[in-house]
Amino acid sequence: KMTSFTEKLDEAGLNFFNDIASKPFSEQCVSFLNAYWNEVSSQAEFIFSVGLEHMKKADMHAKGVSLIHLYEEGNDVDFDIGLFFYEQLCKFLDRPENAHWKGDEFAMSQPEMLTALRRKQELREKVDVNFDGRVSMIEYLLYQYQDVANPADFVMRSMTAGEEHPEIAKARHALDDVTQRIKEYEAEKTRLEALAEGTGVKALGAKNMLAQLSSSPLAEELNKALITAEAAVRIATKKFGGQSASSGGLDDDNSASG
Numbered sequence: 001k002m003t004s005f006t007e008k009l010d011e012a013g014l015n016f017f018n019d020i021a022s023k024p025f026s027e028q029c030v031s032f033l034n035a036y037w038n039e040v041s042s043q044a045e046f047i048f049s050v051g052l053e054h055m056k057k058a059d060m061h062a063k064g065v066s067l068i069h070l071y072e073e074g075n076d077v078d079f080d081i082g083l084f085f086y087e088q089l090c091k092f093l094d095r096p097e098n099a100h101w102k103g104d105e106f107a108m109s110q111p112e113m114l115t116a117l118r119r120k121q122e123l124r125e126k127v128d129v130n131f132d133g134r135v136s137m138i139e140y141l142l143y144q145y146q147d148v149a150n151p152a153d154f155v156m157r158s159m160t161a162g163e164e165h166p167e168i169a170k171a172r173h174a175l176d177d178v179t180q181r182i183k184e185y186e187a188e189k190t191r192l193e194a195l196a197e198g199t200g201v202k203a204l205g206a207k208n209m210l211a212q213l214s215s216s217p218l219a220e221e222l223n224k225a226l227i228t229a230e231a232a233v234r235i236a237t238k239k240f241g242g243q244s245a246s247s248g249g250l251d252d253d254n255s256a257s258g
Contacts, residue, residue, distance in 0.1 A: 013155040014130060020158065021129075021136040024073040025055050028137035030172070032149075033237070035157040039148040044237055046109040047141065050101055054092065055137055058085035069186035075136055082123050082135035083116055108145060171236040175229040182222050189213060 009017055020031050029047055033040065040047075059074040060066070062081040077085065089111055093102050102110065114122065127135055127143045129151045142149050192213065195206035213219075 009129070009152060009155060013152065016155050016159060017138075017151060018130055021138050022075050024075055025052055025059070025137040026073065026172075028075070029141070030168075031158060032138055032141045032154070035154050036145065036149050040108065040145055041238070043106060043109050043145070045234065046101060046106045048234075050089070050092070051109070051140065051144075052137065054089045055085055055140065058082075058088060067186065067190065069183035069190070076132075076134040076139075078134055079120060079123050079128075082127070083119055085135070085140075086111055086114075086119055087116075108147070111144065167240045168233070168236045171229070171233045175226075175233050178222070178225045178229045182226060185218065185222055 020028060023031070026048075029052055033044055033047065055077070056071070056073060058081050059077055060068075060071050061084060062077055063071070063074075065071045090113065092098055093110070122143075123135060127139050129139050129142065138154075142151055142154060189210070192206045192210040196203055196210055198206075
């Protein structure tokens with residue numbers, strides 16, 4: 001294990017860490033993977049498909065948002081929602097249909113089974129790096145992968161690392177575009193459904209437009225675009241992960257900082 005997971009950050013380090021922790025959950029994942037690609041690249045799929053998705057769902061639960069198009073991605077949750085996040089994550093991994101995520105390939109990513117009381121103590125004493133009473137995605141990731149990572153080391157690596165590889169950034173932006181189009185589609189569908197429940201000409205018009213929307217290939221096209229965009233991010237991450245925008249790749253001397 002790396003030494004001193006709970007090592008205090010100096011003022012500059014804490015400011016840098018807080019800046020990362022204030023970014024959306026998904027950007028915190030990218031920052032973590034940029035810093036520890038050599039050590040955790042094999043876990044990238046779990047981080048994005050399981051960890052990130054459950055953190056977003058926990059945040060939606062906290063905000064009382066059930067429709068994805070109404071959700072603005074957050075950056076942290078309070079301890080009670082942190083407990084909810086771990087509870088839902090463990091339940092997900094215990095389901096037989098999710099056995100793939102519990103395989104040896106993702107052994108590093110398995111959360112430790114703890115009682116709620118013990119988990120809350122861990123959140124307060126270890127996970128909460130900046131002692132703000134909240135849990136960010138970067139704090140969860142550093143705690144989960146503490147065999148290879150710690151806050152002070154993360155700050156040091158991140159401050160010396162180059163910017164995200166342009167191919168990964170390009171794929172992520174394309175995914176953001178598709179996600180935005182899906183949000184717009186869902187928002188319009190929800191608006192029409194609300195209008196269609198009324199009476200009169202407006203309601204009839206809304207029902208007609210809703211029928212057209214439902215029978216159009218748009219939803220299927222957007223779903224296909226989403227799957228393609230998500231796959232493109234995974235492919236770019238696997239191909240270019242650990243490489244900065246300024247370097248063509250990592251050599252042995254630089255591998256510790258990328």
